Amino acid sequence: MTAIEPRPRRSDATKTAILAAARERFAAEGYERATIRAIAADAGIDPAMVMRYYGSKDRLFAAAAEFDLRLPDVTAMPHEEIGTRIVGHFLSRWEEDETLMALLRAAVSNEAARERLQAIFTDQVAPVMAPLAPDPAQAGERAGLLATQMLGLALCRYVLGLPPIVHMSRADVVAWLAPTVQRYLAGDRT
Amino acid sequence: MTAIEPRPRRSDATKTAILAAARERFAAEGYERATIRAIAADAGIDPAMVMRYYGSKDRLFAAAAEFDLRLPDVTAMPHEEIGTRIVGHFLSRWEEDETLMALLRAAVSNEAARERLQAIFTDQVAPVMAPLAPDPAQAGERAGLLATQMLGLALCRYVLGLPPIVHMSRADVVAWLAPTVQRYLAGDRT
DNA sequence: ACTGTTGGTCAACGGCTGTTGGCCAACGTC
DNA sequence: GACGTTGGCCAACAGCCGTTGACCAACAGT
Numbered sequence: 001m002t003a004i005e006p007r008p009r010r011s012d013a014t015k016t017a018i019l020a021a022a023r024e025r026f027a028a029e030g031y032e033r034a035t036i037r038a039i040a041a042d043a044g045i046d047p048a049m050v051m052r053y054y055g056s057k058d059r060l061f062a063a064a065a066e067f068d069l070r071l072p073d074v075t076a077m078p079h080e081e082i083g084t085r086i087v088g089h090f091l092s093r094w095e096e097d098e099t100l101m102a103l104l105r106a107a108v109s110n111e112a113a114r115e116r117l118q119a120i121f122t123d124q125v126a127p128v129m130a131p132l133a134p135d136p137a138q139a140g141e142r143a144g145l146l147a148t149q150m151l152g153l154a155l156c157r158y159v160l161g162l163p164p165i166v167h168m169s170r171a172d173v174v175a176w177l178a179p180t181v182q183r184y185l186a187g188d189r190t
Numbered sequence: 191m192t193a194i195e196p197r198p199r200r201s202d203a204t205k206t207a208i209l210a211a212a213r214e215r216f217a218a219e220g221y222e223r224a225t226i227r228a229i230a231a232d233a234g235i236d237p238a239m240v241m242r243y244y245g246s247k248d249r250l251f252a253a254a255a256e257f258d259l260r261l262p263d264v265t266a267m268p269h270e271e272i273g274t275r276i277v278g279h280f281l282s283r284w285e286e287d288e289t290l291m292a293l294l295r296a297a298v299s300n301e302a303a304r305e306r307l308q309a310i311f312t313d314q315v316a317p318v319m320a321p322l323a324p325d326p327a328q329a330g331e332r333a334g335l336l337a338t339q340m341l342g343l344a345l346c347r348y349v350l351g352l353p354p355i356v357h358m359s360r361a362d363v364v365a366w367l368a369p370t371v372q373r374y375l376a377g378d379r380t
Numbered sequence: 381a382c383t384g385t386t387g388g389t390c391a392a393c394g395g396c397t398g399t400t401g402g403c404c405a406a407c408g409t410c
Numbered sequence: 411g412a413c414g415t416t417g418g419c420c421a422a423c424a425g426c427c428g429t430t431g432a433c434c435a436a437c438a439g440t
Contacts, residue, residue: 029299030222032222032299033222033299104298105298105299107349107350108220108294108295108298108299108345108349109219109220109222109223109298109299114350114351117350118350118351118353121352126354140354141354141358141362143354144346144353144354144355144358145355145366145367147346147355148339148342148345148347148352148355148367149339149342149370151345151346152337152338152339152341152342152343152345153342155338155341155342155345156334156341157338159298160297160304160307160308161304161308162311162334162337162338163308163334164316164333164334165334165337165338168331172331175379175380176331176335176374176379177335179373179380180339180370180373183369183370184366189365189366190365190369
């Protein structure tokens with residue numbers, strides 16, 4: 001059952017170019033420093049077009065910040081590999097799609113972005129991780145702990161550029177963080 | 191050996207009022223959304239005074255972002271309590287001084303703030319934690335890992351307001367994170 | 381060929397920003 | 411009590427921002 005697509009319009013290319021430029025600027029500079037004028041210049045069109053197609057800067061961001069973490073099914077993997085796989089998956093998602101960077105950079109000072117990031121946690125992270133918790137009452141807490149470690153890693157590695165973290169290899173990051181994540185999601189508290 | 195203090199001036203009260211208002215605004219709104227006009231209004235004076243005393247917005251931030259983590263001497267505490275004590279100390283520092291919040295919020299989009307946060311890591315965190323590392327070559331890496339977990343916690347608990355993390359008691363946070371920090375600073379990699 | 385629709389540019393408005401310089405009043409010293 | 415110094419306010423400038431509306435060109439359907 002494929003959705004009925006409206007006939008493609010000539011402006012579709014422009015729209016996606018705007019979206020790509022917007023993601024890049026929001027990711028690199030955050031919400032307020034990324035200007036509509038700069039985004040339009042990157043996309044090679046007039047700033048007025050951005051307003052015509054997306055209405056306002058807020059709505060442009062909302063459109064650019066659509067994101068799917070594509071978390072794997074954790075119930076279908078060897079129990080002791082959960083930490084390793086989850087950390088690896090987050091690293092991959094973070095490096096292949098700048099939308100996450102845009103969300104993090106903007107969420108710190110923009111209310112809508114903050115809510116969007118919270119929604120990703122509530123809708124995509126928490127439900128997927130819930131089955132792993134020994135005690136269902138702890139499920140939310142455990143997912144939250146995962147978020148602290150993964151967002152903290154992204155903050156230090158991709159945003160702040162903390163030298164020891166930036167220079168670590170992917171394998172080292174996974175080796176260090178996997179046991180932490182494993183414990184947060186499915187292990188004992190102490 | 192007390193430093194020779196210049197005679198106190200009438201304007202000292204105003205200067206510190208500006209600094210307090212600046213910290214509050216930078217902490218609550220980040221660097222670009224915190225305006226000099228708003229800071230001056232909070233301090234009950236004219237925006238021009240901010241420029242007179244601090245020269246520019248950049249230098250005002252630099253003055254407001256002076257910060258000492260006051261990390262305890264980790265070599266003088268029971269080895270197995272290190273994780274607990276460090277996590278507790280970070281929680282306290284974060285809650286009693288809004289400077290840290292100002293630094294984190296600003297560092298995401300402001301270069302000078304990013305460098306300041308890096309400097310705090312390099313000058314205050316890394317050297318203090320170094321003696322705990324079994325292998326001195328790993329010292330920087332281990333301190334960096336500590337930073338990912340503590341900054342990630344602060345981000346989720348104080349900036350993003352992730353519900354499960356916000357609702358956790360201080361004791362729960364310490365209980366969950368202490369083993370992680372203990373392992374990062376002084377434990378085995380796996 | 382005509383005409384309505386779509387994709388796009390241009391110039392401008394109003395508002396907010398950091399920053400500046402001139403002016404005034406209160407103070408401290410002789 | 412005169413006078414330099416200090417603390418403070420006010421008004422304005424120049425620049426950038428999001429946003430708007432008028433205008434033009436290319437296309438599609440008849």
